[in-house]
Amino acid sequence: xxxxxxxxxxxxxxxxxxxxxxxxxxxxxxxxxxxxxxxxxxxxxxxxxxxxxxxxxxxxxxxxxxxxxxxxxxxxxxxxxxxxxxxxxxxxxxxxxxxxxxxxxxxxxxxxxxxxxxxxxxxxxxxxxxxxxxxxxxxxxxxxxxxxxxxxxxxxxxxxxx
Numbered sequence: 001x002x003x004x005x006x007x008x009x010x011x012x013x014x015x016x017x018x019x020x021x022x023x024x025x026x027x028x029x030x031x032x033x034x035x036x037x038x039x040x041x042x043x044x045x046x047x048x049x050x051x052x053x054x055x056x057x058x059x060x061x062x063x064x065x066x067x068x069x070x071x072x073x074x075x076x077x078x079x080x081x082x083x084x085x086x087x088x089x090x091x092x093x094x095x096x097x098x099x100x101x102x103x104x105x106x107x108x109x110x111x112x113x114x115x116x117x118x119x120x121x122x123x124x125x126x127x128x129x130x131x132x133x134x135x136x137x138x139x140x141x142x143x144x145x146x147x148x149x150x151x152x153x154x155x156x157x158x159x160x161x162x
Contacts, residue, residue, distance in 0.1 A: 003153050004037045006083040007112065008093050012042030012072035015089040015124045017052040018138050019112060021065040023146040030150065035157055039083070043096045045074040053128065059135035080105040087112035087149070090123035113141060115148030 005023065009015035020040035027036045042048075051057070052067040060067045075097065079086070084107035088094035097109055113121050124141050127134025 002035050002037055003085060003156065004083045005039075005085040005087060005149070005153075006075075006079055007038070007040040007087045007089070008043060008075055008097060009040075009089040009124075010042055010093070010126065011044055011047040011128075012040055012074070013047045013050060013053045014056050014126065014128050014135070015138055015142075016040035016042065017067050017070045017072070018056050018060060018065075018135075019087065019089070019124070019142040019146070020070065021060055021067050022139065022142045023149065025065055026146050026150055030154070032150075032154070032157070036150075036153055040070065041073050041075040041079065043075060043093055047072040048074055053135075055127070055132055055135050056138070059132060059139055063139055065139075075100070077102065080107075083107065085149070085153075086110075090126070112145045112149070115146075115152065116141070116144040117148075119144055 007016040007019040017040050020038050024038045027033055050072045052070055057067045080102050086109045088097055088111055094111055101109060111122055124138055127138050
């Protein structure tokens with residue numbers, strides 16, 4: 001069964017679409033696109049249907065990631081059926097997701113940055129009210145956490161029966 005990963009932030013226009021694009025690019029580079037799917041969503045619906053923040057798009061493009069096809073959406077109850085890995089960008093998102101998580105969900109729900117423990121950072125900071133350096137920081141963090149998450153998923157894939 002393919003792994004499916006959902007990245008979640010507040011409005012789905014900065015952190016989570018960046019994480020989705022970074023992770024998806026890494027998955028494709030490793031040739032695992034048919035085995036690992038990625039998406040992103042927000043805990044709120046205030047940007048639903050909108051593209052990512054222009055600063056996120058610009059910063060990502062400089063590193064070779066394309067956020068332009070992505071559109072914001074809100075987390076839905078069915079996401080807990082569609083995804084077996086749900087990554088919160090910060091503790092507030094994790095709290096909200098934990099509160100709406102159905103009892104039947106048996107996947108992973110946790111902080112994305114826990115997949116890069118060597119950084120000593122538990123949360124991806126919200127760059128929305130700052131400058132471009134905040135978006136660069138989000139890229140730095142999501143690149144490292146994506147590598148850690150993919151290593152875990154690769155181990156799962158390698159252990160799965162053929």
